[in-house]
Every structure is written in structure tokens, then in C-alpha cells.
Amino acid sequence: MKPTGKNVDPQDRAFGQRVQKFRKERDRTQAELAAALGKTSSWLSQVERGVQPVQRMDLLQQIADELGVSVQQLRPGLPADGPSQEPLTQSLSNDLDETRRLLSGHPALHTLLATKDRSETTRPLESLQSDIDDLWDLTHAGQLAQVSALAVQLLPELERTVRTTPGKRQAELYLLLSRAYQALSAAFVRQDEADAAWVAADRAVFAAERSSNPLHVCASVFRMVQAFVRLRSLGQAEHAAQTAISALKEQGSRSPEALCVLGSLHLALALVRARASARTEAKEEISKARAIAAQLGENRNDFNLEFGPINVEIQAVSTAVELGDAGEALDIGLTLDAAELSPERQGRLLMDLGRAHAQRRHGGEALECLLSAEEIAPEIIQTHRAARAAIRELVLVAGPNAPRKLLELAERADALD
Helix, strand or coil, X not given: CCCCXXXXXXXXXXXXXXXXXXXXXXXXXXXXXXXXXXXXXXXXXXXXXXXXXXXXXXXXXXXXXXXXXXXXXXXXXXXCCCCCXXXXXXXXXXXXXXXXXXXXXXXXXXXXXXXXXXXXXXXXHHHHXXXXXXXXXXXXXXXXXXXXXXXXXXXXXHHHHHHHCCCCHHHHHHHHHHHHHHHHHHHHHHCCCXXXXXXXXXXXXXXXXXXXXXXXXXXXXXXXXXXXXXCCCHHHHHHHHHHXXXXXHHHCCCCHHXXXXXXXXXXXXXXXXXXXXXXXXXXXXXXXXHHHHHHHCCCECHHHCCECHHHHHHXXXXXXXXXXXXXXXXXXXXXXXXXXXXXXXXXXXXXXXXXXXXHCCCHHXXXXXXXXXXXXXXXXXXXXXXXXXXXXXXXXXXXXXXXXXXXXXXXXXXXXC
16 A cells, blocks of 8 residues: 555655746656656646656656756655666556556567477466465555566466467466456556457456456456446446346356456446436346345455445445435444455445435535545555545535645645646
């Protein structure tokens, strides 16, 4: 997880302050400078607060060039003969940029075009499996820098290995490949990189199909639905979810794993209905998911979907907020204990409670919830459009009496640009 204001490295904070100072002296907004750098305003806001370190020399040089200063002015103490192309640390990236670039091409072209014997020494399956588990753990924890660092090493290896390993093990490797792409799709959604999430989900579907595991195909479709929602392509999201739900119901399995996937797809469809202001249909999908969760009787994490009774109610809170039913959202959400779920789920609940309080004009309670959400899962506040909209509304309602903590939150979330 990225550092919060309490544990930011002083050097990163000082660097961010210098970037902000030079930017303002040149009368450029965060949005303008971020666009010139090919980044988001949220990313630049994090840099200026010291939350997002800049560790690649090429990126440091690009920032300096855009601001019309030397690298040494931004980061005093660097050699005066100019930066090399080596990173400041061994970290490949602090967000998902490197992974996004990896997805833009084909990770296994060298293997496909090789004319010599393609048999290579590969790692044991158990070792690859462990890396995939780590990738998911990092995704759930919101540690997207580490997700990127692991993915840019792991994906090409998996793509190469699945093409050079004959026999029965190939299906197992395709399953690992699908799980890796599912994790990346989830991570891209969290960073509001919906187009990259779509690409990753599509590759996850393909790999899951090659593994002959239909439940993983459906779990990959769930990731695609999330990407479509972030893209605001509600028609595509609805079609993808409905197709998978229909197939699962026709297949008729009542295993816990199948129920988790089915219930998660109903929750995804509830969000789609709520975004389309289809109140009755959204609540029907929540009711269907509740019934499935009652059958399970426990919170599970099959396919990293975190489905169960508590997660259904978290989604019910989110759906109620989307529909403007703030009272219902608070009635449900304030009774929930999500401590056993991932930071992402905990942060999502707190964010939606903050939105509900904002709808009720409970400024103090809304700010408290949003700050708590930021502490647990910073990227939710920094990348989620609904969170930024709620913060912006709180600032407008408070006017000149807006508390300092709210204004600082708005700046960190880039909610006022």
C-alpha cells in the first residue's frame, strides 16, 4: 500500500513540494502537467504530496523538462553530469505503467517466432503458483507498485512457459495465466485504468478457456464486467454478466465455488442496474445474491471474488448510495463488521458510507468515513470518481467554512481540479 501522510519519506515530500512550487510558478494546473507527462491528475497529486515517489530517471528528466528546470533543481544532490537511464532504485515502477506497456504488446512473441528448439528449463509449477498467490495478495492489499514489479517479470515467463510445455501440464499453466490476468484486471480497475482492465480480462477469459475450467472463464467475465462499468459501457456490462449468469444456471452446479461466481455476477449486475437508475431491477439482483450467500452461510474467497453474506451487504450499501437511498445505505452499512475482509472491501464500505452521509448533508460524519477509507485503501479515494464527487460536494456545501482536513483531502484526491 502506498504511504499515507503519516509515513511519507521526507525526501519524497520535499521533492513533491519542489514539483508543486515550480508548477505553480509556471501557472500550470495539475491536470495540464499530468497530461503532458502522460499521467493522471491523481498520480501527480500523489507525487506532490510525497505519497508517490518518482524513482525512474527517465520520468524524473521528463518532469524537469516539462517544468523548464534541471534535474538537480528537482532533486538536489544528483550528479551534475545528468541522469543515466538506470532507475534510482531496483523498483520497476510505482504504479501499473510498466504492466500497462507490457499488455500493449504480446509477451511471448520471441517464443512464437523462435526457429530453434523451444524446449527450455522452466520453474516448477508450485513456484509459479506461489507467485500468482502473491500477485493476488498484493492486489487485495492495494500494493500496486509491487503488483507491477511482480507482473512484468511473471507474465512473460508464464506466456513463454505455457507455449513450451507440452502435455497435461499445459492446461494447469493456462489456468495460472488466467489467474494472473484476472489479478491484473482487478488492479487496473482499482487504479481506474478501465481500458487496460478490459484487455487483461479478455486475456484471462481466453487462458481460462484453454485450461478447460469454465468457472474461471466466468470469474474472468466478472472482471470484464467491472471494466465495462468503469468505462461506463453499461450495455456491454449487462450483456457480459447476463450471459455468464445464464450459462451458470443452465449448468446447474451448486458447489460452493459455482455459487460464489454466480453470486458475484449478480452483485456486478446490481451495480450495472443501479448505474442505469433501474431501482427495482438493482434490488432484485441484490436479493438474488443474498439468497445465494445464505446458501453458502460463510464468507469465501473462491477465485478471489470475496463473496459471502458480508460482501453482499457491502454491495447493498453501494447500490443504495448509487440509487440515492442514503438512509437505507446507512441502516445497512453501520451494522457491518468488515474487519475480516480485504483492505479494498473495507475501504469500499467506508467510502460508500461517506457518500451516504454526504447525501444526507452529514458533513462531519462523511469526512470521518472518507478519511478512514483513505487510511485503509488510499487508491479508492484517489481514483474512484464517486469518491471525488462526494468530496467536491462536501467542499461546495461547506463553502468558506470548509474544515482544513476536508480541503487537504480534496487536494490529495484531486477533487477540485
